[in-house]
Amino acid sequence: MEGKVRFHIFVSGRVQGIFFRENTKKKAQKLRITGWVRNLPDGRVEAVLEGEKDKIEELVNWAKKGPVFAKVDGLEVMPEECQGEFDNFEIRCD
Numbered sequence: 001m002e003g004k005v006r007f008h009i010f011v012s013g014r015v016q017g018i019f020f021r022e023n024t025k026k027k028a029q030k031l032r033i034t035g036w037v038r039n040l041p042d043g044r045v046e047a048v049l050e051g052e053k054d055k056i057e058e059l060v061n062w063a064k065k066g067p068v069f070a071k072v073d074g075l076e077v078m079p080e081e082c083q084g085e086f087d088n089f090e091i092r093c094d
Contacts, residue, residue: 003052003053004051004053004082004084005050005051005052005056005079005082006048006049006050006079006081006083007048007077007079007080008046008047008048008077008079009046009047009048009049009060009063009076009077009078010040010044010046010074010076011044011045011046011047011063011074011075012043012073012075013066013070013071013072013073013074014069014071014073015043015045015066015071016039016043016045018066018067018069018070020045020067020070021038021039021045021091023066023067024037024045024047024063025037025089025090025091027059027062028051028059028089029088029089031051031055031056031058031059032051032052033049033050033051033055033056033089034050034051034086034087034088034089035047035048035049035050035051035086035089036048036086036089036090036091037089037090037091038092038093038094047063048080048086050082050083050084050085050086060077
């Protein structure tokens with residue numbers, strides 16, 4: 001896991017129903033980030049991201065605005081210990 005980081009993020013605002021998860025997945029795949037993204041019942045989007053620090057920071061900076069129809073009101077970012085448990089990036093529906 002050397003050189004890799006893991007961030008757990010929560011995005012609030014108008015972030016559901018506007019393809020936030022799909023755009024996050026596309027951006028993560030382009031940046032070679034692994035992990036997952038999902039909608040939460042309270043209207044937020046949650047994601048776990050693993051990859052190279054500069055790539056993760058790029059995705060986190062993108063998440064501050066999100067896709068074109070998003071209105072991000074808040075972004076909570078929590079660094080965690082990198083686990084290396086993901087092979088790809090997926091949208092979760094749980």
